[in-house]
Amino acid sequence: MKIDLPAVEEAAKELYIRALKMLPPDIKGGFARLTETESRPRAQGILATMVQNIQVAEENENLLCQDTGVPIYNVTIGSGVEVDGHALKAAIRKGCERATREHPLRSSVVHPITRKNEHTSCGAEVPVIHIDFSDQPQELDILMVPKGSGSENNSFLKMAIPAEGIAAVKAFVIDSVVNAGGKTCPPTVVGVGIGGTSDLCVALAKRAAIRPLGSRCEDPEGARLEEELTAAVNRLGVGPQGLGGDSTAFAVHIELAATHITMNPVAVNMQCHSARRARARFTPDGLTYGY
The missing domain is CATH 3.30.1330 (60s Ribosomal Protein L30; Chain: A;)
Incomplete structure (x- = not known):
């Protein structure tokens, strides 16, 4: 061809x-799921405003x-x-x-x-x-x-020490989400890259961040870690727009690559709620x- x-x-x-102009259906579905589970009234109101913004933009063919x-x-x-x-x-x-x-x-x-x-x-x-x-x-x-710059400005890389184990990876992801706070316009898709070299690891994190919601890491260990970190991130209380709530992230997505025996890179890259x-x-x- x-x-x-x-x-x-x-x-x-x-x-x-x-x-x-048009938000992907999986992200709209993500809003619906978060709306069902959000317990705080202010966060519920913020989510409703975000959904309304999406509807108005699409109806008027606006950004x-x-x-x-x-x-x-x-x-x-x-x-x-x-x-x-x-x-x-x-x-x-x-x-x-x-x-x-x-x-x-x-x-x-x-x-x-x-x-x-x-x-x-x-x-x-x-x-x-x-x-x-x-x-x-x-x-x-x-x-x-x-x-967008709001999400891209909150990109993080750590050349973790293998002896620190998976605990260092988990802590880095959680700390990155906390440090980003409301600057990424949450709820977010948190993309995590693990392994490879420094440049590959960051590329993996971005690849993970733009995966459709509902997709899973092809590696079973990565898929299990996705579930664990998604739950942990949404217990942080950052919430929509960083103003508190249960809805900090639609999901945590992970992509993996083999790496060197003496290093374990981990990177975080996020998508804002308008993913x-x-x-x-x-x-x-x-x-x-x-x-």
């Missing part, structure tokens, strides 16, 4: 707009949040797909720029030293484009995530959008 690059450009544009984030495109190329990798990245970048200029969206991307904003949501190494491969035949998958993402799939049958 040969990929049509103008179609990729158009999809990259559409994905950015969709992600900013879920004013923060358009740093645009991230995760591209997975299946077997039998023919595409020029360099041209693919250029098409995604062009689509991202068009979304910002044509919609228009507020550009949140600036030069890190001069702080100059080109008002394109693009810059050096941005949009962030990750390319991976799968054995899925005849399919190109693009997952777009606009990563936005949008997906496009190219197959021989055409283009479909989803989450």
